[in-house]
Every structure is written in C-alpha cells, then in structure tokens.
Amino acid sequence: MSATPTHLDDIGALARQGALFVINHSGGKDSQCQTIEVLRVVPRAQVLVVHATLGDIEWPGALELARDQAADAGVPFVVAEGRWRDGSRKTLLGMVEAQFARRPEVPSWPSSDARYCTSDLKRNPIAREIRAWARPRGFSIIVSVEGIRAAESAKRARDKPFELMGRQYTNSVWAWYRWLPIHAFSTDEVFASIEAAGQRPHWAYAEGNERLSCLFCVFGSANDWAHAAERAPGIAARYRALERMTGYTAHQNRRPIDEIVAAGRTRLIDRRAVLPIAAE
Ligand code: SF4
Incomplete structure (x- = not known):
C-alpha cells in the first residue's frame, strides 16, 4: 500500500498547537480507512470520532462499526442526531413529510440543490457535538476530518484536501480546518489499508455494496x-x-x-x- 495521507506537515503543526481532530465516521470503508490513517499521525488524546446517526434508514451495523473502531483505538466516540426545535428526533422521512406538508408544489425529497438531509442530519448535529466536546476541554482549533476521495467523482476531485474553513470570534477564538487525509487514495488502497490494519470493512461490501450510509x-x-x-x-x-x-x-x-x-x-x-x- 503506497498511499499516504495528505498534508502531513500542516497536520503535524496543528497537532503540536493542540488541535482537536474530529473524525467524521459514517461506518463506511472510507471513514474506517481514514481513522486508521489519522491515528498513525495524530495523538489519541487529540482525536474524537463522531457518527451522525440516520436511525433505522442507515445500514445496520454502521454505527456499531464506528463505535467499535473508536473503542479499539482507545479514542472517544459520540453520536450526533438531528433535532427539531422542540427537541424531538429529526429523521429523513419525517423531513420529507414536513417538506411535503409545507410546500407540496416543490419536490419533497433532498436533491443536490436542496441537500437538507446532509445539513440537518449530519453537518449541523456534528458541529453541535464538536462544540459541546471541545469547549469544556479547552480546544480552540478544530480539524474536521472527512473521508472524501478524489476518485469518487469529478466534484469531489475538486475538493481541497486541506483548508482553513474560517475563524469564529465568540467568547474565544476558534479556528476550523477541514482535512481530507485519504483524498488521493484509490478504492483498492482503502481496502488495503483496512486489511493491513487487521480490520474488516462493513459486511455490506462483501455482499455487493459500492458505498454505505443511508x-x-x-x-x-x-x-x-x-x-x-x-x-x-x-x-x-x-x-x-x-x-x-x-x-x-x-x-x-x-x-x-x-x-x-x-x-x-x-x-x-x-x-x-x-x-x-x-x-x-
Ligand atoms: S446518505 Fe444520501 S440520503 Fe442519506 S443523508 Fe447522505 S446524502 Fe442524504
């Protein structure tokens, strides 16, 4: 396996500055591979694994794989859930029903133009969990680690493997980075990394899946x-x-x-x- 994670010099510098590396783990092969690769170069005390659960519409065992990989590595694991304003659990099918009730004249399901499933069930709940984790522990630099690969699509190939997403000036200064450690990996290199680590990918791949989430x-x-x-x-x-x-x-x-x-x-x-x- 020849592939190595991207931007190791930048990552080393951020690790020395005490950044928190948050691994977004879907339970899929790319998440599993990136967790293996990140743990080779980042101290475990600065790693958090987050799984945004989609409930019963996600592949069974995805959450458990993420949880178990984190536990085996000795790093903390949290589950992020979408919530309505009244605090009740948000689900994809519930959002489709709500969208239809609100505006039946426009398509009710998520699309590339209205990707509300990702924002409401993944991105926003994960950001909430990161803040809740980082603040009391004194982390002010956050590195969001995502298993996006260039080989997946032309759009993903254009993603920057490492970038500063922004700084927030609230009660304290926060810097948010996004790192795609396996952006250059091929599918074969992802599976090879998992195998070399003595792990197995989610069972759905062995039964024919190409990808894994919902x-x-x-x-x-x-x-x-x-x-x-x-x-x-x-x-x-x-x-x-x-x-x-x-x-x-x-x-x-x-x-x-x-x-x-x-x-x-x-x-x-x-x-x-x-x-x-x-x-x-
Ligand atoms: S897996 Fe697909 S449908 Fe499910 S949240 Fe992600 S983009 Fe939306």
Whole structure:
C-alpha cells in the first residue's frame, strides 16, 4: 500500500498547537480507512470520532462499526442526531413529510440543490457535538476530518484536501480546518489499508455494496438500492409509500424505487461474481 495521507506537515503543526481532530465516521470503508490513517499521525488524546446517526434508514451495523473502531483505538466516540426545535428526533422521512406538508408544489425529497438531509442530519448535529466536546476541554482549533476521495467523482476531485474553513470570534477564538487525509487514495488502497490494519470493512461490501450510509441514498447507485431492498424490505416499503404520498421520487434520477431496484438487481448479481472481498 503506497498511499499516504495528505498534508502531513500542516497536520503535524496543528497537532503540536493542540488541535482537536474530529473524525467524521459514517461506518463506511472510507471513514474506517481514514481513522486508521489519522491515528498513525495524530495523538489519541487529540482525536474524537463522531457518527451522525440516520436511525433505522442507515445500514445496520454502521454505527456499531464506528463505535467499535473508536473503542479499539482507545479514542472517544459520540453520536450526533438531528433535532427539531422542540427537541424531538429529526429523521429523513419525517423531513420529507414536513417538506411535503409545507410546500407540496416543490419536490419533497433532498436533491443536490436542496441537500437538507446532509445539513440537518449530519453537518449541523456534528458541529453541535464538536462544540459541546471541545469547549469544556479547552480546544480552540478544530480539524474536521472527512473521508472524501478524489476518485469518487469529478466534484469531489475538486475538493481541497486541506483548508482553513474560517475563524469564529465568540467568547474565544476558534479556528476550523477541514482535512481530507485519504483524498488521493484509490478504492483498492482503502481496502488495503483496512486489511493491513487487521480490520474488516462493513459486511455490506462483501455482499455487493459500492458505498454505505443511508440504505437508500438519494444519490446512491441502483446496485446499492437493490441490495438495500433485499436486506431491508420494510424500509423499502416506507420509501415506496412516501413516494406515492408525495408524488415525487426519492432518488434524484427521478425514477421510482421499484424501477431502480429492478435495474440494480442484475448489476448486483454481476458484481457479486467478481468481488475482491470474499463474503463470509
Ligand atoms: S446518505 Fe444520501 S440520503 Fe442519506 S443523508 Fe447522505 S446524502 Fe442524504
């Protein structure tokens, strides 16, 4: 495995200044790999692992994988949850229903133009947890670590692997950085890093998944939707019912769930035949 994390000089300098490195861990292979790589270069006392839970619509075992990897490494782990103003739990399907009730004339589901699932269920809850963790412990420099890779898409290839996101002047000065340690890694290098560390990726990869977060990510592949429908028919039924109720499709490609799942089945079967990871 030849790949190494990006920007190690900058990271070393921030570590010496006492920064807190917050690993955003979805439970997927890229999160797992970046955790391994970060822990090679950052002191454990300056690491926090955060998982933004999506509840029962995320792949079963994703939260547990993140939690267990953090526990095995001896670093703290917190779970971030989206919340409505009254404090009740926010869910993706609940937000779709609310969006439909508020404005039935516009598409109810998240899209690349209205990616409210990421902001409300991941980014904002994680930022809240980071503040709650960092303040009482005296951290004023935060490095948000994300497992984004250039090989995933043209858009992600344009992401900067390391940047200062901003400074906040509140009661104290806060500096926020974003670091993509495995931005240059290939998919093979991600799996190789996990294997070299003596770990196993989430079981869904061995059964054919390409990516992993929501069972039915609105940007996900037909392959992954077919697998999700096979594993979680009850969740698929809830998506189907909500598509019918709103009159809008969940996937941004504007095809209904049953059509996507049917299209993905053949690909899933083909993919399983050539998987590099042997299913147990
Ligand atoms: S996995 Fe997809 S649907 Fe789920 S929160 Fe992320 S972008 Fe939204």
